Amino acid sequence: MIPELGHFALILALLVSLVQGTLPLVGAHRGNNGRAWIALARPAARAQFLLVVFAFGCLTWAFVANDFSVVYVVQHSNSRLPLEYRIAGVWGGHEGSLLLWMLMLSGWTVAVALLSRHLPDAMTARVLGVLGLIAVGFLAFILLTSNPFERLLPAAEDGRDLNPLLQDPGLIFHPPMLYMGYVGFSIAFAFAIAALLSGQLDAAWARWSRPWTTTAWAFLTLGIALGSWWAYYELGWGGWWFWDPVENASFLPWLVGTALIHSLAVTEKRGCFKNWTVLLAIAAFSLSLLGTFLVRSGVLTSVHAFATDPRRGIFILILLAIVIGASLFLFALRAPKVGLGGSFGLMSRETLLLANNVLLVVAAGSVLLGTLYPLLIDALGMGKLSVGPPYFNTVFVPLMVPLLALMSIGPLARWKHADMGAVLRRLTFAFAAAVVVAIAVPLLYGKWSPLTAMGVLLAAWVAGGSAVAIIERLRAGGLRAQPLHWWGMHMAHVGVAVFVVGVAMVSSFQEEKDVRMEPDDTVSVGGYSFRFIGVREAMGPNYRAMVGELELSKDGKVLRTMKPEKRAYLTSAMPMTEAAIDTGLLRDVYVSLGEPVGERAWSVRVYYKPFVDWIWGGCLLMALGGIVAISDRRYRMKKAAASAAIAPQGAPA
Amino acid sequence: MNRFLLPLGIFIVLVAFLAVGLNLNPREVPSPLIGKPAPAFELPQLHKPELTFAPKDMQGKVWLLNVWASWCVSCRQEHPILVDLAKTGTVPIYGLNYKDQRADALRWLKQYGDPYTLSIADIEGRVGIDYGVYGVPETYVIDKAGVIRFKQIGPVTQDVLEAKILPMVLELNR
Numbered sequence: 001m002i003p004e005l006g007h008f009a010l011i012l013a014l015l016v017s018l019v020q021g022t023l024p025l026v027g028a029h030r031g032n033n034g035r036a037w038i039a040l041a042r043p044a045a046r047a048q049f050l051l052v053v054f055a056f057g058c059l060t061w062a063f064v065a066n067d068f069s070v071v072y073v074v075q076h077s078n079s080r081l082p083l084e085y086r087i088a089g090v091w092g093g094h095e096g097s098l099l100l101w102m103l104m105l106s107g108w109t110v111a112v113a114l115l116s117r118h119l120p121d122a123m124t125a126r127v128l129g130v131l132g133l134i135a136v137g138f139l140a141f142i143l144l145t146s147n148p149f150e151r152l153l154p155a156a157e158d159g160r161d162l163n164p165l166l167q168d169p170g171l172i173f174h175p176p177m178l179y180m181g182y183v184g185f186s187i188a189f190a191f192a193i194a195a196l197l198s199g200q201l202d203a204a205w206a207r208w209s210r211p212w213t214t215t216a217w218a219f220l221t222l223g224i225a226l227g228s229w230w231a232y233y234e235l236g237w238g239g240w241w242f243w244d245p246v247e248n249a250s251f252l253p254w255l256v257g258t259a260l261i262h263s264l265a266v267t268e269k270r271g272c273f274k275n276w277t278v279l280l281a282i283a284a285f286s287l288s289l290l291g292t293f294l295v296r297s298g299v300l301t302s303v304h305a306f307a308t309d310p311r312r313g314i315f316i317l318i319l320l321a322i323v324i325g326a327s328l329f330l331f332a333l334r335a336p337k338v339g340l341g342g343s344f345g346l347m348s349r350e351t352l353l354l355a356n357n358v359l360l361v362v363a364a365g366s367v368l369l370g371t372l373y374p375l376l377i378d379a380l381g382m383g384k385l386s387v388g389p390p391y392f393n394t395v396f397v398p399l400m401v402p403l404l405a406l407m408s409i410g411p412l413a414r415w416k417h418a419d420m421g422a423v424l425r426r427l428t429f430a431f432a433a434a435v436v437v438a439i440a441v442p443l444l445y446g447k448w449s450p451l452t453a454m455g456v457l458l459a460a461w462v463a464g465g466s467a468v469a470i471i472e473r474l475r476a477g478g479l480r481a482q483p484l485h486w487w488g489m490h491m492a493h494v495g496v497a498v499f500v501v502g503v504a505m506v507s508s509f510q511e512e513k514d515v516r517m518e519p520d521d522t523v524s525v526g527g528y529s530f531r532f533i534g535v536r537e538a539m540g541p542n543y544r545a546m547v548g549e550l551e552l553s554k555d556g557k558v559l560r561t562m563k564p565e566k567r568a569y570l571t572s573a574m575p576m577t578e579a580a581i582d583t584g585l586l587r588d589v590y591v592s593l594g595e596p597v598g599e600r601a602w603s604v605r606v607y608y609k610p611f612v613d614w615i616w617g618g619c620l621l622m623a624l625g626g627i628v629a630i631s632d633r634r635y636r637m638k639k640a641a642a643s644a645a646i647a648p649q650g651a652p653a
Numbered sequence: 654m655n656r657f658l659l660p661l662g663i664f665i666v667l668v669a670f671l672a673v674g675l676n677l678n679p680r681e682v683p684s685p686l687i688g689k690p691a692p693a694f695e696l697p698q699l700h701k702p703e704l705t706f707a708p709k710d711m712q713g714k715v716w717l718l719n720v721w722a723s724w725c726v727s728c729r730q731e732h733p734i735l736v737d738l739a740k741t742g743t744v745p746i747y748g749l750n751y752k753d754q755r756a757d758a759l760r761w762l763k764q765y766g767d768p769y770t771l772s773i774a775d776i777e778g779r780v781g782i783d784y785g786v787y788g789v790p791e792t793y794v795i796d797k798a799g800v801i802r803f804k805q806i807g808p809v810t811q812d813v814l815e816a817k818i819l820p821m822v823l824e825l826n827r
Binding site for chain 1: 655657658660661664665667668670671672673674675
């Protein structure tokens with residue numbers, strides 16, 4: 001009964017979103033005559049949200065109550081699965097992931113409906129209308145091709161269990177965070193489309209759009225970082241990024257979203273880049289949709305692309321073509337009429353942010369090309385190939401070098417016209433400090449190489465730039481007066497620096513050993529030694545594990561016992577590695593258990609990974625920076641202020 | 654020409670590629686062995702280890718070589734299809750028992766049925782390397798001249814059998 005209620009709620013949600021996606025848009029178009037229809041937008045958004053939440057609740061209930069008469073539950077759960085994974089199992093497969101996507105979309109929509117009191121009603125109606133149309137597409141997709149409530153009669157005895165790879169705390173949080181980010185860009189998109197529809201492409205539009213974009217970006221940052229961290233400890237290879245097509249699918253909207261955040265700043269402050277900003281907003285969401293298509297259609301080979309069905313692929317492709325095609329067509333119609341905004345000199349903050357945008361978009365383009373290249377070549381009948389990390393590293397890293405180099409300069413440069421000589425003089429201290437660090441740190445770790453030094457130099461330069469900015473304000477006595485969004489920006493920039501340190505250090509100084517160990521054998525990496533004690537058997541709730549025990553010590557002092565596991569899940573018989581990791585501020589030591597290679601011997605893999613946690617720490621700082629930035633009170637100003645004139649030059653972005 | 658139409662143009666090209674891509678299978682990797690003679694080997698038979706088998710024994714016949722193992726889960730999925738195929742007698746199926754233990758393999762055949770004219774034991778997986786086996790099960794169609802004509806990676810499904818393997822066997826036998 002409850003699954004039917006959920007199904008019914010989804011059908012109702014589709015009907016409501018049809019109303020939400022049509023009448024308010026028509027009403028806004030008709031102006032004052034359409035007031036009654038404009039007024040429909042908010043209640044429709046609320047109703048749609050409640051219906052989707054209800055449907056999501058029904059599916060969750062089916063998992064919690066082990067209702068094995070629902071096909072989706074049978075495929076992704078089991079009565080022995082612990083409760084937290086039964087709940088996370090809701091988004092462990094295709095149908096549930098889409099329902100989660102939909103839940104996020106209606107959540108974002110209702111948030112706009114509730115927090116947009118200061119916007120003109122027509123604008124709100126257009127934004128909610130566009131979001132309603134997207135909801136129509138996704139609800140129809142769920143109902144027509146991927147219904148999670150489909151029954152299995154007679155019911156199964158028990159479920160086939162959740163994919164063991166996904167039975168991990170990482171899975172509980174990674175998809176919701178990632179989808180919050182993905183779907184959050186729909187708001188920036190809806191604002192852009194609404195602005196194009198109304199012809200009101202101005203600073204006010206950019207200001208309304210900024211906090212939503214930054215929030216979505218912060219969630220996406222966290223989501224990607226969680227995914228990377230999960231891959232690091234769960235897959236047992238010790239890597240943190242693989243340039244896998246699905247990872248790229250989440251990274252593309254991030255790159256374009258980052259460009260969008262910066263470009264929105266220019267549009268809001270100076271009224272320039274308007275067309276460009278709109279195009280980026282369309283692109284960021286389009287790439288989110290493209291990511292959904294790539295993952296869900298299985299068009300690229302990838303570990304993530306389980307359960308693929310050509311019908312679904314075609315449906316999403318048509319949806320993609322309609323949504324993106326229509327918005328780019330609208331762009332082509334309206335963009336020529338948009339003015340250019342304030343002029344600026346060659347040396348100015350505008351120019352620096354333009355360079356930022358160009359670099360980020362080129363980076364996104366090259367990642368997209370690498371991701372789709374195998375498909376393009378195959379479609380042209382030119383053979384089969386795959387594009388791996390060497391391509392991405394060769395293309396991506398050189399683009400990041402100038403980007404990082406500009407990161408210190410941008411925040412110090414003035415709008416309109418900047419004296420670059422003076423800016424660089426202010427950064428002398430930062431540059432000197434960065435050079436010292438770049439020479440000293442790699443030497444301290446025993447091996448100096450130009451690449452490591454370059455990474456550390458850039459990281460110190462970026463952090464130094466933020467330090468200079470903060471110290472200057474402190475001297476001027478205006479630190480307290482600095483708005484929160486200024487602090488947010490510097491936090492995010494320092495986050496990037498922290499991230500770069502992690503990447504540079506771990507790729508230069510990590511050590512790994514793959515050895516065969518018998519009890520009492522020792523192996524050492526990075527100054528740590530591991531004594532193999534042995535392996536014993538243990539039972540988990542739904543798996544049998546071989547638990548290895550290794551004694552970790554440094555300089556003869558025993559630190560702790562590490563227990564890597566090799567699990568065999570009972571229902572799927574799939575073997576899983578659970579690495580044991582000793583986490584530290586300056587290094588991780590990492591052990592994973594391989595295969596038994598003799599009577600008492602096992603293959604064991606040990607890693608020493610300096611600064612690896614800085615990678616995720618940096619991402620966390622970036623996301624926090626985003627959250628701090630949107631807490632700024634200027635985003636909560638009233639209607640009157642929202643359409644105020646462009647801020648005077650020299651205002652912080 | 655309106656330069657603002659450029660993004661739309663690029664997007665349309667991309668959609669066209671994606672549409673073509675949907676009908677391609679990224680997992681289907683062509684084997685370099687197709688159209689080449691089946692690599693030679695001589696290995697003991699699974700049931701009668703004192704006897705051996707070599708591909709050249711099959712000169713003049715069209716046959717299937719199916720790589721299987723008792724530890725292979727997907728093999729269980731295709732097995733009923735092979736058993737049914739063997740009953741029809743359309744084409745002889747030879748099994749290459751890959752990286753397996755003899756006792757396990759025999760027990761497995763007893764339990765699930767034995768569709769093979771005979772099986773060959775490749776305990777160390779040497780022959781598997783020559784044939785480019787990278788996922789078990791794999792199935793090869795080999796013609797009268799001993800040339801590999803088709804390779805199926807992963808389980809043989811009813812679709813693949815009817816659409817590809819059987820028509821090919823029929824044609825090669827003509």
